[in-house]
Amino acid sequence: MNIVGISACTVGIAHTYIAQEKIEAAAKKAGDNVKIETQGTIGIENALTDEDIAQADIVILAVDVKISGEERFAGKKVIKVSTQTAIKSPNKLIEKLHELGRQ
Template sequence: MTKIVAVTACPSGVAHTYMAAEALESAAKAKGWQVKVETQGSIGQENVLTAEDIVDADMVILTKDIGIQFEERFTGKPLVRVNISDAVKRADAIMNKIQSHLAQTA
């Protein structure tokens, strides 16, 4: 089973952080994938990814509108960087691109 982890953060640290997390979770689950999304919002990190979550992940999605804290955790993992607005509005398209990439590397 495909496992995706993601970290969402936006400059204001409020609505888009959580909207992006929800959209990515829904799009991944629609494909039958396991997904866990850490948010780095105005109240800090929530739903923090564990070392095991990261090791088991087939793909990491990071939003790129603002620096992600502790990004070094993902060194060596396949990584996709997306705009927070794309994560909110185009999560299905992001998952389709990931699916194509994973199919080519399988």
């Protein structure tokens, strides 16, 4: 499965990057392709391209704040969770994405 997403926390530092790492590790463990854009205090990093989004089967938004560019995902299956959920239960989160992807 091809997964793309965004992580962003209220402070824009630690949880943004921890959520990104946890999601990427769990997705790779499940055999998925994954790319997570971060929107933190230093701006957007690892930006998703139009091609990344077009090839995505599902989008995950692990966010605690308003993000920029959410409209890019129009027409895609999108799941939104807190950064805490992504950090504490990344494997369950990826399982849920697989279930949604099959629907």
